Structure formats: structure tokens, C-alpha cells
Amino acid sequence: RCSPFAAHLYDAEDANTPVRMLPGLCPDYCTDFWKRCRSTLSLLTGDQRTMDLESDRERFCGYLVLRDPEYCYPNVLSSNRLNANLGAVRADPEGCLQICLKEVANRLRNPVAMLHAADGTHRFFIAEQVGLVWAYLANGSKVSRPFLNLTEAVLTSPWLGDERGFLGLAFHPSFKRNGKVYVYYSILSRKAERIRISEFQLLPSNVNALDHTSERSEGQRL
Incomplete structure (x- = not known):
């Protein structure tokens, strides 16, 4: 089941910690899981480090345990x-309570923006700080x-921490009609x-690419 505290469970709020492939477990639960269910690990994750620790309970739980007694699973x-203030939110058919x-x-390399063009295509666009913007189709490809x-x-x-780069992306309110996009870098x-701050327009021959020669811009000294 999805949890509104998924970021805590996977320790995703700290960019300096390794990405968790499994949620952070409470100590007692981890011991019980190791005793009863560790044979299912290969079905839950392909993380080789976790698999290598499977035979040693102390090392296994040392790796998976989340020390916070409230936020661990x-x-x-x-x-x-x-959970008291989540409101009267009912689970959807998949069992998600609030945010999944x-x-x-x-x-991606340091993505800084994700948005859609409100043009009815259900595409979304992700910008990377290095200066790349990618289009994703409605099927996720x-x-x-x-x-x-x-x-x-x-x-x-x-x-790490350089705040310069590609910093913003916006679609014209009439993008579906005029194909105009604005960027900030x-x-x-x-x-x-x-x-x-620049304006670009879509390529007439490709709705998934901007015409790089169409750039109109203004510059401002920092």
C-alpha cells in the first residue's frame, strides 16, 4: 500500500544517503522478517548488496533498519x-491513501523542472540543469x-550545489496554437x-522538438 510518508520510508529526503531499494524497517520487524520471509527477497528487490547480506541477520538488519521509531515500517x-491529521481520505481501488x-x-542529471504543456497530448517535459529538456509521451516513453x-x-x-544552469521552463498559455516556449538559464x-530569458518555437515538422534557430532572448547581468 502506498504511504504519504514514502519519502521517509525510503530515506529519499537526504540526497547524500544511498537510494533504498526496500523501505526502512523497524528493528523488531526486521528480525521477524529475516527469520520468516528472507527467502522472498529475490522477489522484492534486485539489489545485490541486500542479497549478499541475506545470510547474516545482524548485517542484514543493520543495512535495512530505519532507526526512527515512528517512520520505520x-x-x-x-x-x-x-496519521491523525490526514483527513477523511478514502483509499482508492489500489489501496493508496493520499500520495503515491x-x-x-x-x-537524469539533476532535473530541475517537470511540467506539461496543457495542449491535450498528455505529454510531460523534464528539464535537466545541464541544459537538456526531454519530452515524454502519454504512454510514458x-x-x-x-x-x-x-x-x-x-x-x-x-x-555539487552549483545553482547556475538551466533553471526554468514555461509553455505559452496558447502553446497548442502558437508553439511558443520560454526558458530561463x-x-x-x-x-x-x-x-x-529566451523564447523558442516548435519545429513545424516535429511537435516533440523546438526549433533551436528560433531563439529570441534578453540577458540580465547577475
């Missing part, structure tokens, strides 16, 4: 303090060619760091 489902997390894209590629123009670096101009 299954305590998080029965905590009155956490579903992966829709991966292998990623278009192989970038919707926009500004990697040669965008000013950024591999340094960092550039280096005459040895000065600047912000560029």
Missing part, C-alpha cells in the same frame, strides 16, 4: 500522531531526441555571468 502505518509515488523517469538542447550555451559545472557573456 510498519510503525508508520499505525502511528496516531502521524510512481517513477516516471530515471537516469521518452522521445530519444531532446526537446531542447542548450548544453553548449548553459553555464554550469559538476560542482545562466550564461557567460563577455566574462560576466548573466541570466538569459
Whole structure:
């Protein structure tokens, strides 16, 4: 069942911790799981590190246990303090109570924006800080060619915490009719760091790509 506290269970709020393939378990539950159900691990995860620890209970639980007594599984489902104010929300047919997390894209480099064009196609678009924008079709598949590629123009670096780069994306309210898209990104101009706000238009021959030669822009010094 999905949980509104999924980010806690998977320790997803701290970018410096490894990605969990299984939710964080409460100590007693982990011991019980190891004794009764560890044979099912291969059905739950393909994480080799978890599989390698299967035979050693102490190391296995040391890896999977979430020390917070309220947010670990299954305590998080029965905590009155956490669940009392969720409101009168009924479960949907899949058993989700409030917010369910579903992966829709991966292998991205610091994504900074995700939005749709409100044009009836049910596509969504994801922008990466390095200057790439990708289009995803209604069935979830990623278009192989970038919707926009500004990697040669965008000013950024591999340094963790660098706030420069491709920073914003917006579709014109009449995008379905005029094909206009607006972007906001960092550039280096005459040895000065600047912000560029640009307008692009769709390629007439491809609704999943912008015409890079159509850029109209304004620059502002930082």
C-alpha cells in the first residue's frame, strides 16, 4: 500500500544517503522478517548488496533498519500522531491513501523542472540543469531526441550545489496554437555571468522538438 510518508520510508529526503531499494524497517520487524520471509527477497528487490547480506541477520538488519521509531515500517502505518491529521481520505481501488509515488523517469542529471504543456497530448517535459529538456509521451516513453538542447550555451559545472544552469521552463498559455516556449538559464557573456530569458518555437515538422534557430532572448547581468 502506498504511504504519504514514502519519502521517509525510503530515506529519499537526504540526497547524500544511498537510494533504498526496500523501505526502512523497524528493528523488531526486521528480525521477524529475516527469520520468516528472507527467502522472498529475490522477489522484492534486485539489489545485490541486500542479497549478499541475506545470510547474516545482524548485517542484514543493520543495512535495512530505519532507526526512527515512528517512520520505520510498519510503525508508520499505525502511528496516531502521524496519521491523525490526514483527513477523511478514502483509499482508492489500489489501496493508496493520499500520495503515491510512481517513477516516471530515471537516469537524469539533476532535473530541475517537470511540467506539461496543457495542449491535450498528455505529454510531460523534464528539464535537466545541464541544459537538456526531454519530452515524454502519454504512454510514458521518452522521445530519444531532446526537446531542447542548450548544453553548449548553459553555464554550469559538476560542482555539487552549483545553482547556475538551466533553471526554468514555461509553455505559452496558447502553446497548442502558437508553439511558443520560454526558458530561463545562466550564461557567460563577455566574462560576466548573466541570466538569459529566451523564447523558442516548435519545429513545424516535429511537435516533440523546438526549433533551436528560433531563439529570441534578453540577458540580465547577475
